[in-house]
Amino acid sequence: MSSQPPLIDSHIHLYPSSALSTLPWCTPTHPLASQHSLPEFLSATASSPAPVSGFVAIESDRATNDASTDWAAPLDEIAWMRRLATGTLLPEEGGPGEGGKLCLGLVPWAPVVLGGEKLGEYLTKAEEVAGEEAWGRVKGFRFLLQERPVGTALGEGFVEGLRVLGKRGFVFEVGVDQHRRGRGQLEEVVEMIDRAHEGVEEGEKVVFVLDHLCKPDLTILNQTDPSFIAWRTAMFTLSKCRKTYMKLSGCFSELPDKLKARPAEDIFAAILPWLAVVVAAFGPxxxxxxxxxxxxxxxxxxxxxxxxxxxxxxxxxxxxxxxxDQAMLWGGTAKVAYKLEA
Structure with a gap:
């Protein structure tokens, strides 16, 4: 294994057991239906071959209603993020948590779909809940698109919301799912970026961070498969915009169950075509x-x-x-994309 610089984990989800009832995906029998707080993450990374110098905590998809302004659940998550970032976790949350200094960035949920005015109201409330210290670590927002109706990201209000984020210097975290939703989601993201940036001054264009390789179907065995070709085409198209970044993350969720349990060498060999495309398209x-x-x-x-x-x-x-280049991949790119202070 090569000698590696300190790394930043750009995509983790943390939540206390008290929040489980606010996570719609987390049924009582779900394998993640237990506390996953800072101590658990530190335990999981304790044997890392390179020192973990920080992480970016991404919202955990708490219960929301796209058309509602009842923002209790996501604002409660921001309160949790505040305790995480300031090292004031409650004892039952794994606190107090001096390791909170590793929290370099926060990416909460935001109602981007409601347009600029309502988004502005939410951001005001979010800043109040976060407090000055934690708000300084809020680097962007996510509104998961992977299960939303077709065309959600192209609505006038949504595009307006993206422009508000860009003007205020926030990143937009892009979560889509080509594996289950098809090439249409990728085409929608391409058009979303074009609309969000059209006519906007360079310094106010929103930065897009793409999660999990956009969730391609990693069960495909033939690279001539239309699904792989559509994904590959989208990757090169998306990479043409210099304000887009890609995370090498989330691949285990798209693997066949048997392959997940195999050694890293086997997983690498199986998904090499996708990894090679991402490296070629976006560069380190x-x-x-x-x-x-x-x-x-x-x-x-x-x-x-x-x-x-x-x-x-x-x-x-x-x-x-x-x-x-390795220093960029392991941590430098995250610093640039999220404007992290590390």
Missing amino acids: SRIMFGSDWPVCTVGAGDDAWKKWHKVVDMVCDLAGLSAD
Whole structure:
């Protein structure tokens, strides 16, 4: 294994057991239906071959209604993020948590779909709840598109909301799912970016961070499959916009169950075509390491974080990345995209 610089995990989800009832996806029998707070993350990364110098905490998809202004659940998550970032977690949340200094960035939920005015109201409330110290670590917002109706990201209000985020210097975190929703979601993202940037001054254009390779179907065995070709085309199209970044993350969720449990070398070999496309399209200066912990552990075991780290390390080796390029992939790109202070 190559010598590696300190890394930033650009994509983790943390939540206390008290929040489980606010997570619609987290049924009582779900494998993640327990507390996944800072101590659990630190335990999962304790054997990391490179020091973890920080992380970006992404919202955990708490209960919301797109048409409602009842923002109790997401604002409660921001209050939780405040305790996380300021090292004031409650004892029952795994606190107080001096490791909170590792929290370099926060990406909460935001009602982008409601348009600029309502989004502005939410941001005001979010800032009040976060407080000055934690608000300084809020680097962007996410509104998951992967399960939303076709055309959601192209609505006038949504595009207006994206422009508000860009004007205020926030990133928009893009969560789509080509595997289950088809090429239409990728085409929608391409058009969304074009509309959000059209006529906007360069310094006010919103930055887009794409999660999980946009969730391609990693069960495909033939690279001539129309699904793979559509995904590959979209990756090169998306990469043409210099304000788009890609996370090497989330792949375990798209793997066949049997492959998840295999060694990192087998996983790397199976998904190499997708990894190669991402490296070729975006280059190391716009790719960042992300584990998607704890989601990555489902079906892959408690050592999933370390296994994914090894997969990404093999990407670096195969691509022949220089020390400077590797430093970007492991942490530098995240610093640039999210404007992290680390």
